[in-house]
Amino acid sequence: MTDPRIEKLADVLINYSCALKPGERVLIEAIDVPHAFTKALIRHTHAAGGMPFVLLKSNEIDRALRMKATEEQFALMADVERMRMEKMQCYIGARGSHNVSELSDVPGEGQQVYERTIWRRVHKEVRVKKTRWVVLRWPHPSMAQMAEMSTESFEEFYFNVCTLDYARMSRAMQPLKELMEKTDIVHLKGPRDTDLTFSIKGIPAVPCDGKLNIPDGEVFTAPVRDSVNGVIQFNAPTIYRGMTHNDIRLVFRNGKVVEARSSASDKLNEVLDADEGARYVGEFAIGFNPYCVKPMKDILFDEKIAGSIHFTPGACYDEASNGNKSNIHWDMVMIQTPEHGGGEMHFDGRLIRKDGRFVVKDLEGLNPENLK
Numbered sequence: 116m117t118d119p120r121i122e123k124l125a126d127v128l129i130n131y132s133c134a135l136k137p138g139e140r141v142l143i144e145a146i147d148v149p150h151a152f153t154k155a156l157i158r159h160t161h162a163a164g165g166m167p168f169v170l171l172k173s174n175e176i177d178r179a180l181r182m183k184a185t186e187e188q189f190a191l192m193a194d195v196e197r198m199r200m201e202k203m204q205c206y207i208g209a210r211g212s213h214n215v216s217e218l219s220d221v222p223g224e225g226q227q228v229y230e231r232t233i234w235r236r237v238h239k240e241v242r243v244k245k246t247r248w249v250v251l252r253w254p255h256p257s258m259a260q261m262a263e264m265s266t267e268s269f270e271e272f273y274f275n276v277c278t279l280d281y282a283r284m285s286r287a288m289q290p291l292k293e294l295m296e297k298t299d300i301v302h303l304k305g306p307r308d309t310d311l312t313f314s315i316k317g318i319p320a321v322p323c324d325g326k327l328n329i330p331d332g333e334v335f336t337a338p339v340r341d342s343v344n345g346v347i348q349f350n351a352p353t354i355y356r357g358m359t360h361n362d363i364r365l366v367f368r369n370g371k372v373v374e375a376r377s378s379a380s381d382k383l384n385e386v387l388d389a390d391e392g393a394r395y396v397g398e399f400a401i402g403f404n405p406y407c408v409k410p411m412k413d414i415l416f417d418e419k420i421a422g423s424i425h426f427t428p429g430a431c432y433d434e435a436s437n438g439n440k441s442n443i444h445w446d447m448v449m450i451q452t453p454e455h456g457g458g459e460m461h462f463d464g465r466l467i468r469k470d471g472r473f474v475v476k477d478l479e480g481l482n483p484e485n486l487k
Contacts, residue, residue: 117151117155120274121155122155123274123278124152124274124278125159127277127278127281127329128207128249128251129141129156129160129163130159131325131326132247132249132325132326132327132329133205133248135163135164135165135204135205136163136165136204137163137164138164140202140203140204140205141168141204141205141207142168142170142206143156143157143160143168143169143170143209144170144172144206144208144209145170146171146173146177146209146210146212147172147210147211147212147253148210148253149211149253152209152253153171153209156209157169165205168203170199174212174213174217175214177217177218178218178221181226184224184225184228184229185228186228186232189228189231189233190232192232192233193232193233193237196237197237200237200242200245200246204247205247206242206246207248207249208248208249208250208251209253210251211252211253211255212253212257213255214257215257215258215261216354216357216358217357218356218357219356219357221357223356227442230442230443231442239430248327249328250327250328250329250415251328251329251415252413252415254270258411261411261412261413272406276330276404276406276407277329279330279404279406279487281324281331283486284324284325284486287481287486288481289322290477291320292322292334294462294475294477295315295320295334295336295462296319296320296336298315299314299315299316299463300312300313300316300463300464301313301314301315301338301399301462302459302460303458303459304458304459305347305449305451305456305457305458305459306348306456306457307350307364308346309347309458311346311367311426312342313338313339313342313343313344314338314342315337315339316339318339318435318436319435320435321334321336321432322334330407330416331404331419332402332403332404332405332407332419332486333400333419333425335398335399335400335435336398337435337436337437338396338399338437339370339437340439341370341371343367343369344370346364346365346367347364347426348362348363348449349362349363349364349448350448350450350455350456351417351420351448351449351450353412353417353446353448354412354413355386355445356386358382359379360377360378360379360382361378362376362377363375363377363383364376364377365428365447370395370396371395372387372394372395375387386428386445389442390442392429392439392440393428393429394428395429395439395441396426396427396428396437396439397427397428397430397431397437397444398431398432398435398444398446399425399426400425400427401460401468402418402419402421402422402423402424402448403421403422403481403486404419404420404421404486405486405487406487407420407421408421410448410450414448417446417448421452421471422450422452422471423448423449423450423451424448424449424451424460425446425447425448426446426449427444427445427446428441428443428447429441429442429443429445430442430443430444450471451468451471453470457470457471
């Protein structure tokens, strides 16, 4: 008998996130996830009158391919995957990982070949722009280990966070969206000399309410490209290209990262030197999912942590564009709750959030007790 939690999640993805209509095609890209979940997505697609297409992948196999990646081979792979993606109205990316560091020893050039071909041509140019898409992680024991939880407890947490009432959250987001779109200067303060200012004037703010990511719970925009100045010290660990980074510290001058340190500084700067846009920021976002309370080295969860912000070297999104182009998009998370050192967020000199809690009346609906 199918786990009812899996059925509920499949229903959320097909009927809420994708809002699949009769006759529409959905690509289910299943990477190291149980077949039971993929089959549930197929069933719910059929029940909605849609046509399911399935692409099964493995991180272990992907590593083997990237280790000796050539431009010619990956360009041809991109041709094939792009043709498939162009035929779809919807996309579900279900991404599991038996080993979160599976790609950690892939050479930088192999990673860049993938980013220039499949990632850019299939996902950035087609999937993101031309389909209704949603991506999510699958709760393998490796994720439970990162979260320092038992497998059973982590699964309970996972299904709670992924199937909360996103329609209710969506309504609570609107005042924050409106306020951000009226704001010019953002000022972030935090421990370990975090003191950062930037403008978001004239750039749209986009609420994320379970339509693109599961879990969800953020409003994002972008800084005016050359306006970022100061220092930010991130206090959540992050994985990029399979490498774990702790204590990332970035120094900005007129929008550009001029100094970058972490527990793996060489790898950090290798990414930031990938192209011209990688040292500029393409996204600023505020997280408030009430079930996400501590980092677990999975960005789909960590960027939604209640009381957090994330700041993103690399490409901006078209919906909130500041003109920055890059093959990199690296969400880095700073948590401002008391347990992580606290902090303040000011909009045009007005205190908006202190120690992770919104202090403006119109925004109190986004505090954790009001979203559960």
